[in-house]
Amino acid sequence: MAFLEVRDLVVAYGAIQAVRGVSFDVEQGQIVSLIGSNGAGKTTTLRTLSGLLRPVSGTISFDGEQIQKQPAHSILSRGMAHSPEGRRLFARMTVEENLRLGAYTRKDEEGIAKDMQRVYDLFPVLGERRGNKAGLFSGGEQQMLAIGRALMSRPKLLMLDEPSMGLSPIMTQLIFDTVKELRSEGTTVLLVEQNALAALGLSDRAYVIDLGRTTLSGTGHELLADPRVQEAYLGEGVGAE
Amino acid sequence: MSTTIDPPVATTAPPVQHTGRFGAVLNAVAPFAKIGMIVGGVLSVLGAFLPWVTFVLNEGAYPERASLNMFVEPFGVSGFRLHITLLGIAAIVIALLTVPAKHRIVRGLGIGVAAVALLNGIWITVEGGGLGAITAADGTIAFGAIVALIGGLVTVLAATSGGLEARPEWEWELPWWVEWILLLVIFALVLLLVAEVLTSGGQGGVVNPYAGVVFLSLLAALSGALSALSASGLLTWVGVVSERHRVFSVVVLLLCALALPFTGAGTEYWMTVASNIGVYAATAIGLNIVVGLAGLLDLGYVAFLGIGAFTAANLSGAAASAVGIHLPFLLVMVISAVVAGIFGAIVGSPTLRVRGDYLAIVTLAFGEIFVRSAQNNIAGLTGGANAIPNIPPVGVGGFQFNDSITIGALRLPSGVMYYVAIVLLVAFVMLVFGNLKNSRLGRAWIAIREDEDAASAMGIRTGPIKILAFLIGAMLAGLAGAFFAHKTAVVAYDSFRFLESVTLLAAVILGGMGTIPGAVLGASILFVLPEKLREFADYRLLLFGLALILIMRFRPQGIIADKHRKAELADDDPEDVAREGPGALPTEVK
Ligand SMILES: Nc1ncnc2c1ncn2[C@@H]1O[C@H](COP(=O)(O)OP(=O)(O)OP(=O)(O)O)[C@@H](O)[C@H]1O
Numbered sequence: 101m102a103f104l105e106v107r108d109l110v111v112a113y114g115a116i117q118a119v120r121g122v123s124f125d126v127e128q129g130q131i132v133s134l135i136g137s138n139g140a141g142k143t144t145t146l147r148t149l150s151g152l153l154r155p156v157s158g159t160i161s162f163d164g165e166q167i168q169k170q171p172a173h174s175i176l177s178r179g180m181a182h183s184p185e186g187r188r189l190f191a192r193m194t195v196e197e198n199l200r201l202g203a204y205t206r207k208d209e210e211g212i213a214k215d216m217q218r219v220y221d222l223f224p225v226l227g228e229r230r231g232n233k234a235g236l237f238s239g240g241e242q243q244m245l246a247i248g249r250a251l252m253s254r255p256k257l258l259m260l261d262e263p264s265m266g267l268s269p270i271m272t273q274l275i276f277d278t279v280k281e282l283r284s285e286g287t288t289v290l291l292v293e294q295n296a297l298a299a300l301g302l303s304d305r306a307y308v309i310d311l312g313r314t315t316l317s318g319t320g321h322e323l324l325a326d327p328r329v330q331e332a333y334l335g336e337g338v339g340a341e
Numbered sequence: 342m343s344t345t346i347d348p349p350v351a352t353t354a355p356p357v358q359h360t361g362r363f364g365a366v367l368n369a370v371a372p373f374a375k376i377g378m379i380v381g382g383v384l385s386v387l388g389a390f391l392p393w394v395t396f397v398l399n400e401g402a403y404p405e406r407a408s409l410n411m412f413v414e415p416f417g418v419s420g421f422r423l424h425i426t427l428l429g430i431a432a433i434v435i436a437l438l439t440v441p442a443k444h445r446i447v448r449g450l451g452i453g454v455a456a457v458a459l460l461n462g463i464w465i466t467v468e469g470g471g472l473g474a475i476t477a478a479d480g481t482i483a484f485g486a487i488v489a490l491i492g493g494l495v496t497v498l499a500a501t502s503g504g505l506e507a508r509p510e511w512e513w514e515l516p517w518w519v520e521w522i523l524l525l526v527i528f529a530l531v532l533l534l535v536a537e538v539l540t541s542g543g544q545g546g547v548v549n550p551y552a553g554v555v556f557l558s559l560l561a562a563l564s565g566a567l568s569a570l571s572a573s574g575l576l577t578w579v580g581v582v583s584e585r586h587r588v589f590s591v592v593v594l595l596l597c598a599l600a601l602p603f604t605g606a607g608t609e610y611w612m613t614v615a616s617n618i619g620v621y622a623a624t625a626i627g628l629n630i631v632v633g634l635a636g637l638l639d640l641g642y643v644a645f646l647g648i649g650a651f652t653a654a655n656l657s658g659a660a661a662s663a664v665g666i667h668l669p670f671l672l673v674m675v676i677s678a679v680v681a682g683i684f685g686a687i688v689g690s691p692t693l694r695v696r697g698d699y700l701a702i703v704t705l706a707f708g709e710i711f712v713r714s715a716q717n718n719i720a721g722l723t724g725g726a727n728a729i730p731n732i733p734p735v736g737v738g739g740f741q742f743n744d745s746i747t748i749g750a751l752r753l754p755s756g757v758m759y760y761v762a763i764v765l766l767v768a769f770v771m772l773v774f775g776n777l778k779n780s781r782l783g784r785a786w787i788a789i790r791e792d793e794d795a796a797s798a799m800g801i802r803t804g805p806i807k808i809l810a811f812l813i814g815a816m817l818a819g820l821a822g823a824f825f826a827h828k829t830a831v832v833a834y835d836s837f838r839f840l841e842s843v844t845l846l847a848a849v850i851l852g853g854m855g856t857i858p859g860a861v862l863g864a865s866i867l868f869v870l871p872e873k874l875r876e877f878a879d880y881r882l883l884l885f886g887l888a889l890i891l892i893m894r895f896r897p898q899g900i901i902a903d904k905h906r907k908a909e910l911a912d913d914d915p916e917d918v919a920r921e922g923p924g925a926l927p928t929e930v931k
């Protein structure tokens with residue numbers, strides 16, 4: 101059984117079914133990407149995985165346990181952290197206060213302090229400006245903080261929703277390098293991206309979500325080479341953004 | 342001058358370039374900033390010494406102490422002409438000196454002069470029945486108000502044109518005992534000032550129609566002086582020093598509060614007023630948990646004060662109470678708090694489903710249900726229109742809390758014990774609030790206020806935690822209610838109407854959301870005003886409305902700002918923006 105196993109997930113907002121049958125596996129220590137066009141249902145899938153939305157049907161099993169009925173806080177304590185789309189930082193709080201909230205479910209002060217230092221080592225700019233308000237940072241710095249905040253719960257699985265959104269190519273590269281570094285340290289990463297080229301390049305495995313369904317899957321390189329993927333997601337638009 | 346609006350010649354370019362709506366005017370005035378501030382100050386002082394009234398305002402403290410015979414009692418603190426003189430002289434002196442943030446300080450002084458002149462000018466005009474009262478009529482002339490107003494405005498304009506500097510940050514560290522003495526002196530001054538403000542203008546009513554304006558005028562002068570002090574960075578420094586000696590400061594402040602009966606405010610009447618302020622201050626702090634920390638709008642909050650008060654009334658042994666038992670006061674307080682807390686949790690439970698405006702409507706409805714039920718004497722518990730009268734005073738042994746106290750030659754008025762009790766109660770409520778705010782729970786509330794979805798992604802159980810805000814807030818109001826019932830001896834439904842809820846909310850917003858001193862200050866101002874402005878009771882709401890609009894326009898973070906809220910709201914002062922930045926997340930780019 102895979103580390104994270106999603107089967108036939110269906111999620112609806114009232115009468116609108118946003119996710120109509122998503123299934124995928126994430127193995128421990130991998131980077132797995134979900135790619136798809138706008139409105140495909142990627143964010144909805146992640147929000148359901150982290151317990152912010154209830155699925156209509158389908159199962160999610162994480163680390164050997166079914167979690168589709170669990171509330172958000174207990175999913176988080178099981179080791180699944182979510183850095184939401186649009187970063188959703190606490191803009192009027194300082195870097196340090198944001199990180200503290202990331203560790204909200206933990207009580208081991210020493211461990212929290214150590215992990216905070218680890219975030220500062222990972223992103224030195226955050227350490228230098230730990231007393232500054234998050235809202236004053238650049239988009240890239242905010243994304244670093246969003247990832248750092250998610251790491252503060254010391255997750256086994258880190259879910260990132262469009263971390264490259266609105267970032268320059270250089271900043272995107274830096275973020276993705278960090279993601280690889282996290283994998284080498286043993287964190288499993290589930291990545292949602294519009295920037296398919298960059299995402300597929302570093303993924304061990306990837307899934308295409310189209311109109312609420314997982315339609316294609318393969319290793320990152322297989323999908324990069326797949327003509328259907330090339331046509332739909334790696335066409336003219338990519339790179340010119 | 343209209344032809345010089347084009348960019349000025351390089352050699353005469355002012356040091357600061359103003360932009361914005363009044364940029365052109367300010368740039369034109371800028372070269373004359375210093376002389377302008379001096380002229381403004383001189384005009385202010387001149388205005389103070391000119392006659393103010395063309396007819397004889399012949400009754401009460403207002404004209405005698407302030408308007409017509411300034412030199413009979415030159416140091417009477419309620420004399421607004423003295424205030425204008427002092428503010429004007431200060432503006433001149435500071436304009437001549439080289440001090441950091443000079444223009445910002447002078448601007449504060451000018452605002453004070455303008456506000457005092459405007460307020461008294463309007464008042465005299467209304468009393469005299471027309472502008473003739475402050476200009477020329479019946480052969481007498483009196484341009485004091487107008488000259489002082491112009492003086493104040495010129496000061497503000499000149500100071501602003503000179504470029505408002507950032508507030509300086511002082512880092513002086515003195516020997517600990519010097520700082521202690523300094524704090525002691527400052528807090529003692531604050532105590533005297535509070536006593537003076539509280540009693541200024543005397544007790545309002547038909548016999549003393551000047552109470553309101555003298556009080557407001559003193560407030561205006563004080564806010565001018567305080568904004569100048571704050572501009573100089575000294576207030577912040579005192580804050581830093583008192584933070585350094587936190588325990589000492591808290592103890593001294595508490596002692597100062599307890600010393601109020603020994604000042605000019607030590608009469609039965611003022612003790613009662615102060616106790617009522619205390620009740621509302623404690624309630625406002627409770628509301629501040631719900632609104633200020635957790636960001637949940639409650640429009641029916643005073644109902645919890647009412648529930649606490651009716652609970653206590655029924656357990657007091659009063660003849661009219663439905664429950665014929667008499668329990669010790671401390672126990673009654675606990676029970677009242679618990680009962681109010683239970684209702685708080687019930688009212689808070691819709692927060693699981695509704696948010697924002699809808700929640701406000703739910704709380705509004707609850708407040709209304711409470712008042713109607715109490716009015717109809719629900720279950721015989723509230724006395725309906727007859728209220729529950731004759732609630733016995735709190736007693737310890739043979740001593741009743743409303744007795745007067747005699748210590749040697751010193752005789753303290755009746756009501757002092759209630760005052761002492763409410764000071765302790767408010768201190769307790771502050772302690773609870775302060776500890777909660779800095780706790781894990783407090784951080785969760787603030788996170789929910791900032792972004793509820795992000796908060797739940799952090800693993801915060803938003804549902805129970807929001808209900809907890811309502812529960813704790815209601816408990817604090819219930820405590821205050823139990824005290825209120827015994828102090829006023831009567832509990833009637835009409836003390837807990839929508840107007841009171843709105844006033845409490847206004848107190849929290851006015852004072853500064855999420856801060857303790859803010860809630861206390863807001864409650865003090867808003868609940869003293871009606872005492873002073875009794876004859877204007879009908880205009881109370883109008884005045885609140887005006888005050889709130891002005892505050893929201895010029896100081897949206899409230900009088901005392903919370904550090905989290907400041908960043909987003911401080912868009913008024915360009916320097917603040919430079920320091921704090923725009924404070925918003927960039928919009929998503931797709
Ligand atoms: N709160 C909501 N209420 C109703 N419909 C929603 C809501 N959120 C999303 N939807 C709809 O659900 C569908 C999937 O949205 P979702 O945000 O999951 O897409 P996405 O794949 O993340 O898209 P993008 O790449 O643009 O972020 C869309 O059609 C969207 O309009």
Ligand SMILES: [Mg+2]
Binds near residue numbers: 142143144185
């Ligand atoms: Mg999305």
